[in-house]
Amino acid sequence: MLQSALVLVFALAGIGAAIFAGMIVFGTSEPPPSLNSVAAAFDKIDFSDLPSTGKLPARGGGTIAFRHWDTRPASGRETLVIAIHGASGSGISLHPLAKALAAQGLQVYAPDIRGHGETGRRGDIDYTGQLDDDLEDFVTSTQRQHPGARTVLLGLSAGGGYALHAAASRNGSLFERAVLLAPMLGAHAPTFRKEARAWARPFIPRYIAISILKRFGIHALDGLPVIAFAIDPARAHLLAGTYSLRLLRAFATRNYVRDLKQARIPLHILVGAEDELFDAEQFEPAVHAVQPDISVTVIPGVNHMGMIADARAVPAIAEALRTRC
Numbered sequence: 001m002l003q004s005a006l007v008l009v010f011a012l013a014g015i016g017a018a019i020f021a022g023m024i025v026f027g028t029s030e031p032p033p034s035l036n037s038v039a040a041a042f043d044k045i046d047f048s049d050l051p052s053t054g055k056l057p058a059r060g061g062g063t064i065a066f067r068h069w070d071t072r073p074a075s076g077r078e079t080l081v082i083a084i085h086g087a088s089g090s091g092i093s094l095h096p097l098a099k100a101l102a103a104q105g106l107q108v109y110a111p112d113i114r115g116h117g118e119t120g121r122r123g124d125i126d127y128t129g130q131l132d133d134d135l136e137d138f139v140t141s142t143q144r145q146h147p148g149a150r151t152v153l154l155g156l157s158a159g160g161g162y163a164l165h166a167a168a169s170r171n172g173s174l175f176e177r178a179v180l181l182a183p184m185l186g187a188h189a190p191t192f193r194k195e196a197r198a199w200a201r202p203f204i205p206r207y208i209a210i211s212i213l214k215r216f217g218i219h220a221l222d223g224l225p226v227i228a229f230a231i232d233p234a235r236a237h238l239l240a241g242t243y244s245l246r247l248l249r250a251f252a253t254r255n256y257v258r259d260l261k262q263a264r265i266p267l268h269i270l271v272g273a274e275d276e277l278f279d280a281e282q283f284e285p286a287v288h289a290v291q292p293d294i295s296v297t298v299i300p301g302v303n304h305m306g307m308i309a310d311a312r313a314v315p316a317i318a319e320a321l322r323t324r325c
Helices: 002-026 036-042 091-103 130-145 158-167 170-174 194-198 204-215 245-250 256-262 280-288 311-322
Strands: 054-057 063-069 079-084 107-111 150-156 177-181 200-202 225-229 242-244 267-272 295-299
Touching: 002 204, 054 130, 063 091, 063 130, 079 091, 079 130, 079 158, 079 311, 091 107, 091 311, 107 130, 130 158, 130 170, 130 245, 150 158, 150 311, 158 170, 158 177, 158 256, 158 267, 177 311, 194 200, 204 225, 204 245, 225 245, 242 245, 267 280, 267 311, 280 295, 295 311
Parallel strands: 079 107, 079 150, 150 177, 177 267, 267 295
Antiparallel strands: 054 063, 063 107, 200 225, 225 242
């Protein structure tokens, strides 16, 4: 009787292991087709005057790539803007907005967040908390180049979600305020449209399997891709087409309600009225249900990527960055 029970247990364990392995090996899918509204935003942008890439040393080795849009401040104290790009992208994508802001007297730095562009290996990071370590190192280094400047954090989409996380973390004290452009608050937030699923396709079986392994302290597979983005094939050499689980979780706000409550600095959220990925009308009620004193601005006529590529968004963004606490 005992022998039969043991045979059954081992048989069930073998079947379970086979299913689990199948979820990891075969639990993926083809990337979604290129999302035209994202790709087309840059078709008419002139990148011929893009600043050259700079490099700063990162803790543990390697470097953080960045671009700097230099300017002479219009008057008074300098404003230093640390700009965080969106999912899959790099600092290059911020060129039209950063150039416009620099023309208004703002110093703009845009790092390639690790796992993107020229920082680290594309689509992955080494450990939990590495993005926070990079941000701390990058900001303290750039602040030394601009002593006395007020420092503002700016983030777009997923970068806006990460900026919200940063504002609520130990790094929040590095900044005077944070400006979030159409921030990704999470797939379960009331601001999330079902149309946003056309941008990112998660590998749900693999995601579940690796998450379970993590709960048991097994991290050997944390670097496997768990989500693919609808990137333009013509720009695949510039973009991160997939994220590992650890990068996906790190480059985000894991809980927007908690982060809104715990933010150490004032926040200002701006979103385009024509945003096709997020519901612009839901930002104010969603945010004010948590923190009524956070400013929310809806910019008429602007879509999601228009927040960095449409000149109509620049005046409101510049004003939010200049606002003193």
